[in-house]
Amino acid sequence: MRQKIQGNDAFQRINYLYQISKAMASKNTILSSYYGNLVVNIAKKNVLKIHPEVKRQICKKCRSILIENVSTNMKIRNHNKLKRIEWKCNICGERKGLPAEKNKDHRVWVEKEEAVVEIIK
């Protein structure tokens, strides 16, 4: 028997919808953003957190998946003498930025190695 995890079926569903949305991004933008919207809504309904790596790829405004040269254009910009990565969505034109300094560690706590205690299969 497998171990029970809180909200496992919802996590699986989010994972699947994310994969679909990524597959459809180059073919049909409307469906892609529809699945991205579902990812966010399911996480809201079940009160779960989306993994930051997935969350960064979803557009804040139209919720389509951002893929380089397909649905976004990436730029590195200087903002107050600090470097930032900026993505601009091709569908709605919303910009999304993250700090990206060379010498700094910008990882979130979840992504660090100390955060992983146990891996359940």
Place this chain on the structure above:
Amino acid sequence: MEETTDSFNQQAANSIINFLKTNVPKNEVQKIDSELKTELVFAKKRSKQQKRKPIKKKTRCLTRKEKKTLGFYNIPRHSVKYEDVVQMNKIWLEYITEVLAMDEGVPEPNSKNWETLTLSLYKADYHGSMLTVVRSKCPSFINKTGICIMDTKNTFKIVSKDNIVTTIPKKECVFELYLKKFKVTLFGKLLCAKPAERSTKKVKGHLHPDL
């Protein structure tokens, strides 16, 4: 009074001040200029206040109008190709085997694990599944097969092999699925819920069968 209006027409009224001078009683003729000036000051003050007021609001998500202009609500009949959607069906088969734990074997009906299997089927996602309509109140829907691309509260949207998108109401139809060697029948009546809400919604225990 008639005489004054006639004279006013003849002069053709180049300025409003002249008109006021003719109409206002004699005591107040001198005040006209000063009063006009005071009004102008008020107007200036108002315009300054109005300029300060509007604060730019950040729009977090798309409004309904913007969505409509981008074409989020209508999927035209020939817009989706079957070849693009086949890939989705492959991923879906992997997903559903993981959710139902098909590798460990399917439990027999009337055993304890049967209920958990049906519950997980109810909570699963149907985007990308191959559906065929078996029974329906409307005879023209019967035997329609295709891959589901959209799942709303009351309808499924299906792409058939000849690249046509059809919407099928859930409530009146019974669907069939093939998972490897198993055949699953889904009563659309039980699936009537928003796809995001279905995973948290409580399942009704018993429903009366159709006639």
